[in-house]
Amino acid sequence: MTARLAGKRTLITGVGGGMGTVAARMFAEAGARVVGCDLHEEGARHTESTLRAAGLDVTVMGGVDLGDPTAAAAWVEAAARLLGGIDVLYNNASTQRFGSIEELATADWDFTMRNELDLVFYTCKAAWPHLKQSGSGVILNVGSIAALRGVEFMPQQAHAAAKAGVIALSNNLVVEGAAYGIRVNVISPGLIETPNTRAFLADPPERVQRIVLDRIPVGRVGRPEDIIAAAIFLASDEAGFINGANLVIDGGGSILG
Numbered sequence: 001m002t003a004r005l006a007g008k009r010t011l012i013t014g015v016g017g018g019m020g021t022v023a024a025r026m027f028a029e030a031g032a033r034v035v036g037c038d039l040h041e042e043g044a045r046h047t048e049s050t051l052r053a054a055g056l057d058v059t060v061m062g063g064v065d066l067g068d069p070t071a072a073a074a075w076v077e078a079a080a081r082l083l084g085g086i087d088v089l090y091n092n093a094s095t096q097r098f099g100s101i102e103e104l105a106t107a108d109w110d111f112t113m114r115n116e117l118d119l120v121f122y123t124c125k126a127a128w129p130h131l132k133q134s135g136s137g138v139i140l141n142v143g144s145i146a147a148l149r150g151v152e153f154m155p156q157q158a159h160a161a162a163k164a165g166v167i168a169l170s171n172n173l174v175v176e177g178a179a180y181g182i183r184v185n186v187i188s189p190g191l192i193e194t195p196n197t198r199a200f201l202a203d204p205p206e207r208v209q210r211i212v213l214d215r216i217p218v219g220r221v222g223r224p225e226d227i228i229a230a231a232i233f234l235a236s237d238e239a240g241f242i243n244g245a246n247l248v249i250d251g252g253g254s255i256l257g
């Protein structure tokens with residue numbers, strides 16, 4: 001059987017930890033040639049060395065701050081040179097500051113916009129000419145259920161607004177990309193167990209257990225693999241008619257509100 005993403009020249013952001021590391025591995029296992037990046041040098045090095053040792057075609061550039069438009073464009077260009085073009089751009093990286101409206105400082109708001117929304121614009125803009133050239137380019141952006149409704153268990157104004165921005169940006173890229181065969185889809189995860197959420201999930205406050213975890217119909221929190229399996233499908237040619245979707249992956253939690 002031909003690998004689902006055979007030869008797809010793929011850029012993945014934030015592969016130094018969390019879902020990004022799993023994405024780099026699973027995309028490469030599906031046949032993609034992957035160039036990733038991360039802000040953190042150590043995580044980037046670790047992902048590259050581990051995956052290369054497993055025989056996978058993965059290169060990771062560390063110390064790349066995608067919130068800086070010049071650095072974001074430089075990474076995209078370096079990756080495109082290495083791969084000879086770009087077929088898939090998977091914007092996974094983000095970092096944010098949570099807080100209630102009373103606690104959140106303007107600097108926290110700006111930080112979150114920079115590191116959740118601006119960076120997506122920068123990489124999309126830089127990759128656009130290469131995706132046009134590909135003829136069947138794909139952008140995968142990561143939203144969140146927080147962008148779609150109020151979240152009760154933790155105040156997340158800036159995060160929710162930034163992710164809603166990612167969804168709105170994606171919708172409009174769909175329109176612009178149509179003439180060039182570029183498809184753009186969003187995946188909006190619910191609560192997923194990553195190093196980011198592991199401590200919190202290991203000992204969830206009673207209130208979180210009651211209002212979030214007990215209300216996931218599938219009966220468990222998400223795993224990175226739940227998200228990446230969908231991302232691989234959306235990046236593949238099998239999903240050629242899927243464009244402008246916002247795929248919520250939350251075990252059915254948002255159905256219960």
Ligand SMILES: NC(=O)c1ccc[n+]([C@@H]2O[C@H](COP(=O)([O-])OP(=O)(O)OC[C@H]3O[C@@H](n4cnc5c(N)ncnc54)[C@H](O)[C@@H]3O)[C@@H](O)[C@H]2O)c1
Pocket residue numbers: 013014015016017018019020037038039040043064065066067091092093094095115119142143144145188189190191192193194195196197
């Ligand atoms: N974990 C969840 O429950 C959850 C839920 C909904 C949405 N998401 C989204 O899924 C994606 C992955 O989440 P995760 O939990 O794996 O996150 P994570 O924090 O574990 O990993 C994100 C990676 O992105 C990198 N990064 C952050 N800002 C960067 C920047 N400016 N430049 C370069 N690299 C940068 C980080 O260093 C990190 O390695 C994110 O977009 C997140 O918002 C996660």
